[in-house]
Amino acid sequence: MTDTSTGAAQAATASLAPNTPRRFYRGGERVLDFRGVEATSDFDGYRPEDWIGSTARLFAEGGGGVTTLEGGVELPDAFAADAEGWFGTAHVSRFGGDPNLLTKLLDSGERLPVHSHPSREFAMSHLDCDHGKTEAWIVLVAEPGATVWVGFHDELAPEALAELVDAQDDRLLAALNPIPVSAGDAVLVPAGQPHAIGQGVLILELQEPTDFSVMLEHERFALELDHAFLGLDRSLALQSVDHGPLTPDRITTLRRRWADVEGSGSALPTEADAYFRAQVVRPVTGDVTVDAAYAAVVVVDGSGTLSTRHGTRRIAAGDVLLVPHCAGDVTVSGEVTLIRCMPPTP
Ligand SMILES: [Zn+2]
Incomplete structure (x- = not known):
């Protein structure tokens, strides 16, 4: 039995402080409001994400993101010290001593760029990693008219996608399915599906534990091309993107009202x-x-x-x-x- 040992047993009563690495897009006020925390004087409006129970690091932008427990222990070290206590035997024998999950609160102070995440298969073949990034959005707060976008509504040929990515104009967002959201909604975003989160939502986000993003829209956010395409050749990176179409019927299967659960x-x-x-x-x-x-x-x-x-x-x-x-x-x-x-x- 491990339940009398160090970290895991004590964590049952320990809250996590906000863990908000600086990002390239605006936001963070709704995270602070939700967490009931005052903004510190150096809050710069670019702290839109709270990485919860994180063993993952940012792909770029300084490489932060790992959760530190009270007392200063980094979470990967705590997990390594008592994997069975944290995760149980079945999890450890199947997945090892890692949560296999990244959870975030995300406050979109502005619309996020159109981007997508590679699948497990693509990540294994080209990024030397067992995880891709399927993600899910659980909407906690939404301003009136809040919208997210998922999947191309029409099929795009590879050349047509490359042309849209070259142009870096509004046509990329216009090619996606808009989905109006309100508090209580949830949306699953399968790996490969291009997506964007509109301004004015606070979501609880679950993801495979990587920070691999293909930033189809990058110019407007001044992202380096190496960052935008994961250090891969552009045409290879674009092969990880689902070219569509994502149909209305398929979108219905990806949605749920979490607020209806009793x-x-x-x-x-x-x-x-x-x-x-x-x-x-x-x-x-x-x-x-x-x-x-x-x-x-x-x-x-x-x-x-x-x-x-x-x-x-x-x-x-x-x-x-x-x-x-x-x-x-x-x-x-x-x-x-x-x-x-x-x-x-x-
Ligand atoms: Zn995403």
Whole structure:
């Protein structure tokens, strides 16, 4: 048994502080609001993402992003010291001592560039990595009229895509499917699908744990071409992009209303399960108990308590905590909604 050992057992009652590396696009106020944290005097408006339980680093832009626990231990070191306590035996034997997941809060202070992420197969062949990046957006806050874009509505020939990428004008965004979103929506974005997030949303984002992005739109954000194309030849990088079409029927299968879950249930379509799980826990008719699992827990509404074999703690909207597998089953009480962001089932 590892539940009396160091890091994993203590983490059950430890909240994570915001971890907001500087990015190339604006945002961050909604993250601070949600977390209930004052902006520090050096807040520069370019801290749009809070990397939660992160063992991943930025591909460029300084290489930050790894989570540091209270006391100064970097998360990869904590995981290495007690992998079975954090993740359980089944996870460790299947995936090793890593969460296989990157979770973020993301506040779009401006529209993000049109970009896509490679699939696992592409990453294995060309980027020397077992992970691609399928991602999912769980919308927590949305300004009226907020929109995201996913997939080309018509099929684009390789030359047509290359031409759009060369032109760096509005036609690239216009080629995508616009999807209006409000708080309570969720959208799964399969690897390869080009996408953009419009201004004015706070999302909880689950991703495969890499920072590989093909920045189809790069000029407007002054991104280096090497950064934009992952250091690959442009035509090879563009082969990782799904040329479409992404049909309305297919888009329907990628969407879900996480806010409709009562008791406990998935925030995402079943298709997401191969990459990550996002379980909504919302007691409506009494306490809810869910199985032991490593989880980055984000409390999205209300307040209540969270109990494990390590004790009971009060939780409220904006809290973020890492709950290790060794904490056992988790019982949630009160008028509270939380989302457990978890690796795939081993
Ligand atoms: Zn993305």
